[in-house]
Amino acid sequence: MANVELTNVRKTYPNGAEAVCGVDMQIEDGELIVFVGPSGCGKSTLLRMVAGLEKITSGDIKIDEQLINDVTPADRDVAMVFQNYALYPHMTVRGNMSYGLKNRGIDKASINKKVEEAAAMLRISDFLDRQPNQLSGGQRQRVAMGRAIVREPKVFLFDEPLSNLDAKLRVQMRIEIKRLQRKMKVTSVYVTHDQTEAMTLADRLAVINDGRVEQMGAPMELYNNPATLFVASFIGSPQINLLPVRFDGQHLISGDIKFIWDAKLPTDTDLMLGIRPDDLFQKDDGPLSLRVDLVEQHGADNLTYGGLLGADETDGHETEFCFKSGQDLLPDIDSQLNLGFDPTRALVFEKSSGDRLV
Amino acid sequence: MRRVNISGVAGDSLARQLIAHLILLLGAIFLLSPIILVVMSSSHTTLTLQQVGLQWGLGDHALQNYSAILNFEAGFTDQVTPLRMLANSLIVAIGVATLTTVLSLLTAYSIVFFRMKLAGLIFWLVLITLLFPLESRFVTSFQVTSTLGLINSHAGIILPTLAAALGTFFFRQFYLELSEELMEAATLDGAGPVRFLKDIILPLSVPRAGAIFVIAFMIGWNQYLWPLMISTDDSLYTLVRGIRLVGQESGPGMALIVITIFPPFMLLLIFQRWFFRTLSING
DSSP states (O other): OOOEEEEEEEEEOTTSOEEEEEEEEEEOTTOEEEEEOSTTSSHHHHHHHHHTSSOOSEEEEEETTEEOTTSOGGGGTEEEEOTTOOOOTTSOHHHHHHHHHHHTTOOHHHHHHHHHHHHHHHTOGGGTTSOGGGSOHHHHHHHHHHHHHHTOOSEEEEESTTTTSOHHHHHHHHHHHHHHHHHHTOEEEEEESOHHHHHHHOSEEEEEETTEEEEEEOHHHHHHSOSBHHHHHHSSSSOOEEEEEEEOSSEEEETTEEEEOOSOOOSSSOEEEEEOGGGEEEOTTOSEEEEEEEEEEOSSEEEEEEEETTOOOTTSOOOEEEEEEETTOOOOTTOEEEEEEOGGGOEEEETTTOBBOO | OOOOOGGGSTTOOHHHHHHHHHHHHHHHHHHHHHHHHHHHHTTSOHHHHHHTOOOSSOOSOHHHHHHHHHTOOBSTTSOBOHHHHHHHHHHHHHHHHHHHHHHHHHHHHHHHHSOOTTHHHHHHHHHHGGGSOGGGGHHHHHHHHHHTTOTTSHHHHHGGGGOOHHHHHHHHHHHHHSOHHHHHHHHHTTOOHHHHIIIIIHHHHHHHHHHHHHHHHHHHHTOOHHHHHHOOOGGGOOHHHHHHHHOTTSHHHHHHHHHHHHHHHHHHHHHHHHHHHHHSTTO
16 A cells, blocks of 8 residues: 655657656555556556656656665566556466465465455456466456455556457456455556546546646546646547637637637637537527538437538538437438537637637 | 368368378378388398399398397497497487577577667577578688587587577567567566576477477487588497498498487477477467
């Protein structure tokens, strides 16, 4: 059990490429933190730096108030679950799980006890004498978790552990990881590019972009109050709808679309209006009208996609909008659908900087 | 191991199956006939062999030929005996096989798993040795061996053959297929480079090491020119050199060839499971 503290952590590769550029972060004891971001954003590098698998160029990493910059990975008392599990192919499940303990000189009896406890918790007790190639993907995943659990580390590190599983299993394991983490109360850092995984797992999540933490906070806080355009478009599924607009003092204008806007906004710059698909509603005299291209029926909900009529198309792209409705609304393809939205729930960003204005 | 069954594909016509088997049969005959020829010829008299030529049928002189070769003695003080030659061959072959396997495994291990700056360069340098077989560097190798004082020694026969890239290349390909995370997982599990080698890499390498061992054994066993150059002492005769001494076209010579084929053949039988698994696509 421990807190983790990152102070101005940087990673610059010899060729000058900056993978992580100055991350400050405070992870509390027992918290589950998720690093989320597009591939190549530096989230895995950051995790591997905490593990000690990647050297840090500058900055400090502390676990439990202890500076660990120069501590070897083995002595950091962290355990990691890898994306491809990295199980030792020639060892049994038991061998895989006990290897780390054996190397630390723990006696056989307590190793066995720990392994069996962890196996029971993960429901892999029946497979202890099998080898990894005799297990299914989900079972291997459990073994990888078991290998981390038996170590009883100060910090768990998960590097996209579910991305090799099929969709159904992923949801199942996601729930299980959350439960386990709750039960064991071990400080955990979890890396994923899947925003649903991030939202559902995290106590707090850190959205990472270009080696920087864009925003860090509770999932719903990031969803409702994104600090930047990047966070707004990364968090939330389906993605937030974005409409390029300008402000004339009273109205927001995009091409032929024009509606009254109360709040104060700069008039001299390009803006982006963000409206979540679930904040749109059908309204006959609504300011937005959609030419329906496609309706996805997800069961309880329908997602209607289409081009926004009259929107500013100066950048050559039609503005695509998504509208989430109940299963009853099933508009015809190519029909026109008028939509309204609640301005208090809409977000406005400055286009150039991506900063949130409203 | 998955095998592609040539004749078992659905919708395969009988004609295609027959052709496939015919091709395999021809290949088998082509490869086996020299061995059959030698085995058969070893049962004929030297006179028949020299006057009529090699024989396809079974003769009646087998017992005499084999007992002659087993009692063969040559050299100044009769140091060249079959047992002596067998011992020499075994020492050289096992030496070459063991050292090649160990060296190439360690080289590949260090090249792949430790991000050395010069790893790429080192690997290519090793690989280049494939372009310089021992025969092409006889003179230099002789000078080096003689400077080291290894002329007329087993070490002198063994060492120059070790600079073979084949094993390193094989192991390297295999280690590259293993995920990088394997070492990272082991690192987090508290295993340093030596323990990782011992606990993870060695057990995983056993089948491949077996295959390399067999190949290197054959290379060592079949050496002819180099031992001939580097050893003037009769007591260092190997079986392969002995064939020349006994006479290639004599009955006992044929018998010696058969005896010479035998040990590598046995080794191949013992290791065949590993050997073929390694050489097959799945590794």
